[in-house]
Amino acid sequence: MVSFRAGPSVFRDQGKLSFDYLPEKMVHREKQIQRMFSLLRPIVEASASSNAFLYGPVGTGKTHSAKRFCLDFRKYAGDHDRALDFYLVNCRQRMGDDAVLLALVRHFDPHFPDRGFSVAEKLETLRRHLEKYKLHFIVILDEVDALLKKSGADLIYAFARIAEETTAAKGNISMILISQRPNALEYMDPAALSTFRRTSVIEFPRYDREELHDIVGDRVDLAMHRGTVGTEIVGMIADLAAEFGDARYGIELLEKAGMLADEEASDEVTPEHVRGAKAHVHPTHVEERLAQLDVPKKLVLLAIARRIRKKAHITMGEAEESYELVCEEFREKPRAHTQLWKYVRELDALGLIDTKLSGEGVVGKTTLISLPEIPAKILCDNIERGLKKR
Template sequence: MPRYRSIFKDETKLDISYVPSRLPHRDRELRLLMEFFSFLLQFPAKMTQRVIITGDIGTGKTALSQRFGVDIIREADKNGTNLRYVHVNCREYRGSLFMILHHIISLFYPNFPKRGYAAEELLRNFLNILDEENIYLILALDEFDSLVEREGSEGVYKLTRLQEMRQNKPQRFSIICILRDLKAIGALDASTRSTLQSNVISLEKYSKEQLRDILSDRASLAFKTLTVSEETLNLIAELASSEGGNARFGIELLWRAGKYADAENFDMVALECVRKAVSSIIPTVRKSDLASLSFHEKLFLLSISRRFKESENDHISLSEAEKAYNIVCEEFNIEPNSHTQLWKYLHSLSSIGIIETKVASVGSRGRTTIIYLSRIPARELEKELSALLEKEA
């Protein structure tokens, strides 16, 4: 049996649960979070904090909070403060306050009974346990919207206001609420909302360049050297950017592309592997979309796919595509259409989402249209189109 070879050095670095030691382009937010909670390092019992982290999918909300958790615990350890950071995904507990609290308690008392008392009682027990063990806690409630949805104002209010009802006792826990859209807490009543909304950290979508930095960081941790090219990273960054600046999507794509490369026994993550990975993650072009193209559109797309199949670039120019198209027309013994016509085809193909185009200026004069084929493996596209054209010819 041949020995198994892999271009991965450590694929766990691409896992969703991995907390990177560096968060590119989130330094400011991390510092801000540290500022908000710096009191915990000096006088933990005196006050409590509530912070909201919001942002779209894959903007680094969870990673930011978890990174902060690791950092502040390290600082607290130096001080001798018994600070813990607990990260709970509310959706995993179906947004139930009771189940969330039970999960946290079970971290300290693994066999804490599940039945026989109400959420309020559990909440009091939760505080008793923190008192008993002299623990200060930062509770990160990820997918907080599911808790709001399930428990409404009352549950959230209880959680945020609980400590204020305890006279002359130390403040024990602070909360970080993580959610995609602030609108979700609009459903709460005004007083509950006001207890939450004092500190909001909004994470902007990552730009293509930022995504590239993130992917480059992760690739160097997860892959052996020289196995992921600049072009591959650029293509994945482009795709993640078109998915709404979603870094998680990009990282998953990188992992999948690596897996395809391993399966093919490649020494590098080829662009074709990325295209395969994309078509396995997101629904790409349906076959019916291809079938409904005109004959010349099909010929043009066939020539584009052939050009990409042979190229290791993540893009080709319109003039390259045109040359390839002329060759294909010759092959099919048909008169090629004009440049203007091809330009129209390009627009219709990009509006269906088969290809992407960008206008770039070249040197000092003129502009050129650049074509990207990022979502569909060129090989598959060529096969499909050849079959369709054969039927029609």
């Protein structure tokens, strides 16, 4: 039996960082959710069927906004004495009409056999379930382009037909389609397309840095112990995730950084943990990237990496101080200020460091240097090894 070291953890509730945790509130998606409400509200108010199409890049909250909306909308409908239910099918995981329909039928009848019934029979079964409960059923077809590519728009058209022919007393169907591609619906023929008017389209743009800051900050409050993750750390994660505008990536970085902090029994998450997390989530080939640098540039990078160890960023002045010491240690003549500047810009262009001008708060404007990808410790070890071998 191994004995575990069950010391304190930076996590209060790590499950809140899991991909299947549905937030109570989707931060900065009020507009999109309000639009869904405007589009689908005829379901409750006029017993009419209505549809929406959501699109946007990965990690922009499409799936979770649709789920969050439907959960809250089901309650809203209940308060207005309307029976409403929904089910989300990921069309990439359940390829084709048959598999999608089976998932929907099983939502009502978990024991429905997976063989022996045609698509038409399954549709009829589904329709009978809705009739029995006088239910309005919202079908969410997530990653719908996978379905359209495999089976065409037959199923969507079939749902639209049910919606047209049915009467409220018999239950009804509405659809929310989701895709990463704005033009996903172009796979549909005009008959099916006509159920998705241009007005029913909702865009989910990439999140900007500020939005990601709020989303990650929200998760910190939910998942982490107080005082273990400073705003500086949230800012660092927001900076990294802003490159893709992807909330999932930001949340993954937070979780991984927390795990690295726990591994070291650190009582807080440090910038170095975030860099380590970044290296884990997107493994980089450190040696290959450093091999392209000549000795003078390696010295500059080493100077920055040494100085930055426990910080999010350093100033140009601090980098210069550290550079003098490094040159002394490796018996190299330090280059002049302007030359140093050139190296810093080149390292920036190579993506090994990041530079930006300090904003308000710092006396006079100065250049701030950060390490976007590779943890300082890994950089130091690698460069030192290379320089000593000369």
